[in-house]
Amino acid sequence: MIFDWQPVWLTLKLAGVSTLILLVIGTPIAWWLARSTTWYKQIISAVVALPLVLPPTVLGFYLLIMLGPEGPVGRLTQSLGLGTLPFTFGGLVVASVIYSMPFVVQPLQNAFQSLGQRPVEVASTLRASPWDRFMTVVIPLARPGFLTAAVLSFAHTIGEFGVVLMIGGNIPGVTKVLSVAIYDHVETLEYGQAHLLAAGLLAFSFAVLLTLYLLNGRLNRNHQP
Amino acid sequence: MSSIEIRLRSQLGDFSLDVSFETPARGVTALFGRSGSGKTSVLRAVAGLVKTPQGLVRVNDEVWQDENRFRPAHRRPLGYVFQEASLFPHLSVRRNLEYGWRRVPEQERQIPFHDVVELLGIGTLLQRTTQSLSGGERQRIAIARALLTSPRLLLMDEPLSALDHGAKQTILPYLESLHDEFTIPSLYVSHDPNEVARLADRMVVLEQGKVIAEGDAATILTRLDLPLAGYDDAASLLEGTVSSHDHTYHLTWISTHGGRIAIAREDLPVGRRARVQIQARDVSLSLRAHSDTSIINILPAKVIDTHDISQTQMLVRLEMDDGQTLLSRITRRSALGMGIREGMHLYAQVKSVALLS
Numbered sequence: 001m002i003f004d005w006q007p008v009w010l011t012l013k014l015a016g017v018s019t020l021i022l023l024v025i026g027t028p029i030a031w032w033l034a035r036s037t038t039w040y041k042q043i044i045s046a047v048v049a050l051p052l053v054l055p056p057t058v059l060g061f062y063l064l065i066m067l068g069p070e071g072p073v074g075r076l077t078q079s080l081g082l083g084t085l086p087f088t089f090g091g092l093v094v095a096s097v098i099y100s101m102p103f104v105v106q107p108l109q110n111a112f113q114s115l116g117q118r119p120v121e122v123a124s125t126l127r128a129s130p131w132d133r134f135m136t137v138v139i140p141l142a143r144p145g146f147l148t149a150a151v152l153s154f155a156h157t158i159g160e161f162g163v164v165l166m167i168g169g170n171i172p173g174v175t176k177v178l179s180v181a182i183y184d185h186v187e188t189l190e191y192g193q194a195h196l197l198a199a200g201l202l203a204f205s206f207a208v209l210l211t212l213y214l215l216n217g218r219l220n221r222n223h224q225p
Numbered sequence: 226m227s228s229i230e231i232r233l234r235s236q237l238g239d240f241s242l243d244v245s246f247e248t249p250a251r252g253v254t255a256l257f258g259r260s261g262s263g264k265t266s267v268l269r270a271v272a273g274l275v276k277t278p279q280g281l282v283r284v285n286d287e288v289w290q291d292e293n294r295f296r297p298a299h300r301r302p303l304g305y306v307f308q309e310a311s312l313f314p315h316l317s318v319r320r321n322l323e324y325g326w327r328r329v330p331e332q333e334r335q336i337p338f339h340d341v342v343e344l345l346g347i348g349t350l351l352q353r354t355t356q357s358l359s360g361g362e363r364q365r366i367a368i369a370r371a372l373l374t375s376p377r378l379l380l381m382d383e384p385l386s387a388l389d390h391g392a393k394q395t396i397l398p399y400l401e402s403l404h405d406e407f408t409i410p411s412l413y414v415s416h417d418p419n420e421v422a423r424l425a426d427r428m429v430v431l432e433q434g435k436v437i438a439e440g441d442a443a444t445i446l447t448r449l450d451l452p453l454a455g456y457d458d459a460a461s462l463l464e465g466t467v468s469s470h471d472h473t474y475h476l477t478w479i480s481t482h483g484g485r486i487a488i489a490r491e492d493l494p495v496g497r498r499a500r501v502q503i504q505a506r507d508v509s510l511s512l513r514a515h516s517d518t519s520i521i522n523i524l525p526a527k528v529i530d531t532h533d534i535s536q537t538q539m540l541v542r543l544e545m546d547d548g549q550t551l552l553s554r555i556t557r558r559s560a561l562g563m564g565i566r567e568g569m570h571l572y573a574q575v576k577s578v579a580l581l582s
Contacts (some may be wrong), residue, residue, distance in 0.1 A: 015259045092236055118307070118309075118311050119311065119313060121274050121298070121305075121307075122305070122307065123313075123324070124274070124297070124298040124299045125272060125274075125299075125303060125304070125305035125325075125371070126299075126324050126325030126328060126374060127299050127300075127325055127328035127329060127374060128299055128324075128328060128372075129299055130299075132299075132328075133299075136324075137313060140315040140350075141315055143314075
């Protein structure tokens with residue numbers, strides 16, 4: 001029995017890239033949601049939280065249409081000479097980012113809200129510009145939130161299946177990630193291979209979450225005023 | 226234009242703020258009032274932490290905001306001490322102190338790091354974590370942190386109110402020496418008349434978002450038409466200079482142009498400015514200057530006005546020969562017996578004097 005590592009690497013790459021992108025775009029969204037008092041804030045909150053309740057196939061279906069050759073995003077990417085995103089690694093990344101968005105935005109938003117106004121106000125009376133106070137006060141104080149966000153989005157991306165199948169299909173080395181590979185093995189009755197991947201994923205997920213809880217426990221102790 | 230001018234008008238739900246005052250750009254100006262009177266709102270607006278749509282904030286010849294301009298908080302050269310110390314928990318004490326200091330260009334740093342550390346007595350705390358500090362120590366670090374930005378205006382929002390009595394008493398002397406050591410004008414928010422008596426030179430009294438009185442602290446604290454004199458511990462402030470020490474009887478004499486006052490011997494240099502507080506209940510009145518009394522401090526004074534504070538007692542506001550104000554609390558019966566009326570000359574016998582600074 002030859003173990004096929006390709007889906008494992010592909011999955012880790014997808015989770016890593018998606019998490020990085022999510023932290024970059026999720027942070028400003030979470031900051032805005034934590035601070036804003038406008039009426040349409042709740043609408044944005046609801047949109048960000050949608051992937052929590054939607055069946056992944058619904059999300060995948062609309063993404064497929066949007067990103068496809070006839071969809072608005074598809075037309076745009078084609079006119080830019082980028083081709084279309086479905087059934088490519090890039091397409092998977094786009095889908096993962098949207099699918100895992102709430103797992104980044106919500107912990108960050110909570111962390112920012114529990115921070116309160118005061119530390120930021122203190123920093124501004126000590127001559128720190130908005131960007132400066134964000135980097136030197138908000139991020140260090142919200143560290144447990146960033147850790148939770150990163151781990152959850154990484155783990156959640158590893159576990160996604162429906163969206164991947166809809167938008168990425170099952171192309172070895174391009175879009176065939178772990179969850180799809182397991183499904184494949186079961187379909188072809190290769191239970192041994194399926195077991196190996198499934199057990200590996202189970203152990204990995206447990207280890208990740210355990211590490212997260214241990215780290216957060218330590219951080220919270222250190223931050224007691 | 227060596228003054229601070231503040232004009233603010235804003236509506237926050239039911240609360241409307243309409244405050245306008247100008248105060249000299251030196252010494253301590255207390256913003257005094259009950260909670261909910263708008264003191265903190267004024268301070269936050271001056272700092273630029275909240276945007277007031279119509280407002281003017283001018284410090285000397287620098288306009289921080291007017292109808293057209295608004296400088297955000299981090300571009301206003303101010304120091305802000307919050308009610309709770311609000312130290313950054315992720316930074317050590319030293320890092321907290323350096324936070325603002327490092328953000329001020331080197332040529333604008335007018336207050337040396339070591340001077341501040343020494344003045345506030347925090348040298349031994351620098352390597353500690355903020356979590357290991359007591360309430361009083363935390364507040365001293367917060368004051369030092371604000372001072373280290375070399376502010377042109379120091380804003381203090383009830384910096385002592387979150388502390389217990391003991392910690393308060395240890396910090397007050399630091400605040401007083403601050404006043405002597407650095408010439409930074411400050412706005413000091415407080416609802417405690419004793420704190421104001423000790424620290425403030427001028428007072429702005431706020432009530433429901435409006436200024437109801439402003440002027441010298443000594444005058445405002447003794448005005449009978451304001452709620453301050455109605456407190457049970459109504460008191461007056463007198464300013465003078467240390468004139469001599471009596472080694473035989475262990476006394477220190479403080480002279481004012483209206484008369485001289487003896488206090489228990491204090492180790493103060495002759496010629497130093499001194500501020501004393503006299504409780505209204507410790508001042509009795511007499512028509513003649515008695516020499517057959519145990520009271521040493523007898524000051525000639527003139528009755529300005531009177532105010533009944535209960536069915537039994539009344540406050541008499543007196544003016545000394547140099548224009549300083551003295552409050553006396555006597556019974557209405559005595560006042561009637563002595564025939565006390567406005568303009569009358571008499572002698573105030575002061576039983577007890579507290580040196581404030």
